[in-house]
C-alpha cells in the first residue's frame with residue numbers, strides 16, 4: 001500500500017505543512033461549527049446535486065455554498081446563505097441535516113426541510129424564472145458531461161455562521177471520521193516529545209487505526225519531501241505505519257494521498273505481532289529512532305524490535321525510544337515485564353490526565369450592576385446594608401418626596417435604577433476591569449482524551465568491539481584513562 005507520490009493529487013504540497021494565504025478551490029478546509037464540532041471539507045467549484053449556487057454544504061447552522069468559502073482569509077467568519085435547491089428540491093428524498101450533535105454555537109440552528117406539502121409542480125423551462133434556469137442547466141450540464149453553467153451568486157441568509165480553518169493535525173483529530181478509538185492531541189503531543197521525534201526522525205507506528213496519530217507524527221518528522229526513497233543525500237523524516245484491518249488501510253491510504261502525505265507516511269497492511277516490521281526486499285529497512293505501539297498486545301510486537309536480528313527495523317546508530325499506549329494495567333504489566341527481560345532501559349509509566357483550565361477574574365459587587373459577565377450582588381455586608389438602607393428610605397420617602405438619603409453619615413441623592421446603571425456604566429469606562437476582582441481558575445472535566453497508560457522505554461544503541469575501538473580512536477579514551485591511572489599510581493607511591 002506504499003505510495004511514492006510527492007504531492008497531493010491536485011499537484012499542491014500538503015495543506016498540513018503549507019498554508020496558503022487565502023482558501024483555495026480543491027483544497028482541504030476545516031469548518032468550525034462550534035467548539036468541539038468541526039467538519040472537514042474539500043472546497044469545490046463544481047456543481048453539486050442541483051444547487052443553483054454550485055457545491056453547497058449543509059450544517060445545523062445553515063447552508064454554505066462553497067463559493068462563499070473560497071478565496072477568503074483562513075479564520076474568516078462566513079454567514080449562511082439562502083440556497084436554491086433547484087432540481088434537488090424536487091427529489092423525493094428529504095433534505096437532511098448533515099451534522100449536528102448538540103445545540104448552541106454558530107448562530108441559530110437552521111434545518112433545511114423539503115416539505116412535500118409545499119412542493120410545486122415541475123415547471124417547464126419556459127415557466128422557469130431567469131434565476132431558476134441556471135439550477136436546471138447546472139444539473140443537465142453535469143449529467144451530459146458538459147461543464148456546468150456559472151453558479152448563481154449566493155445570498156446571505158441572515159442567521160447562522162461558521163469559521164473556516166486551515167487543516168492541522170489538531171483540527172483533523174477533532175473532525176476526522178472515527179474508525180477506531182483515536183489518540184487525541186493532549187496525548188500525542190506528550191508522546192511525540194517524550195519520544196524525541198523531530199524533523200528528520202523516523203518513527204514506526206502500529207496500528208494506524210483512524211490516522212489521528214499518523215498526521216501528528218507526519219508533521220513532527222517533516223523536513224521536506226524526499227524526491228526518491230533511495231536518495232541518501234539527506235535523511236528525510238518518515239513515518240512507517242502498520243495496520244492489519246484492510247478497510248482501515250484502504251481508507252487511510254486514500255486520505256494520506258489526498259492530504260499530500262504519501263511521501264512522508266509509508267503505510268503497510270500487516271499484522272505486526274505475527275509478521276514484524278520488515279518491508280519488501282527492495283525497500284531499505286526503516287531504521288526507526290522512535291516506536292509508538294497502539295495495539296491490544298504490544299509485547300507480542302516487541303519481539304520484532306530487537307537489535308542484532310537480520311531485518312531489525314531500528315536505527316543502529318543511536319538509541320531507540322519506545323511508547324506503548326494501553327488502556328489497562330494488566331497490559332502495562334506484561335509490556336514492562338517483557339521490556340525488563342530484553343535490554344530496554346529507562347522504563348517508566350504515566351497517564352495523561354488532561355484538564356482545560358479556565359482562568360478568569362470574577363467580579364462581584366453592586367458597583368458591577370448592569371455590566372456584562374459579573375455577579376452584581378452585594379460583595380460585603382456593608383454594601384448590602386447600604387443598599388437596604390437606600391431602598392427602605394426610598395420607599396418611606398416616596399410620598400414625602402425627599403430628595404436625599406443619609407448613607408454612612410453622608411447625604412446622598414436618591415437615584416432611580418436607570419440613573420444608577422448609567423452612572424456605573426460611565427465609571428466602568430475609566431476602571432481597569434482586567435485588574436479587578438478575584439483571580440479564579442476552574443478545570444473543565446469533559447476534555448476529550450482517551451485515558452490510557454503510557455509506557456516509555458529506551459533501547460540503547462548497538463555497541464560492539466568495533467564501536468569501542470572507534471570511540472577509543474576518536475576520543476583517546478585509553479590514553480586519558482592511562483594518564484589518570486598513572487597519576488593516581490604515582491600519587492599513591494608518594495603517599
Ligand SMILES: C[S@@+](CC[C@H](N)C(=O)[O-])C[C@H]1O[C@@H](n2cnc3c(N)ncnc32)[C@H](O)[C@@H]1O
Pocket residue numbers: 180181182183206207208209210211212213214242243244245248270271272273274294295296
Ligand atoms: C486504537 S486503534 C489505533 C488508533 C490510532 N493510533 C489513531 O490515533 O487513530 C488500534 C488499531 O490497531 C490495529 N491493530 C490491532 N492489532 C494489530 C496488529 N497486530 N497489527 C497491526 N495492527 C493492529 C487495529 O486494527 C486498530 O485499528
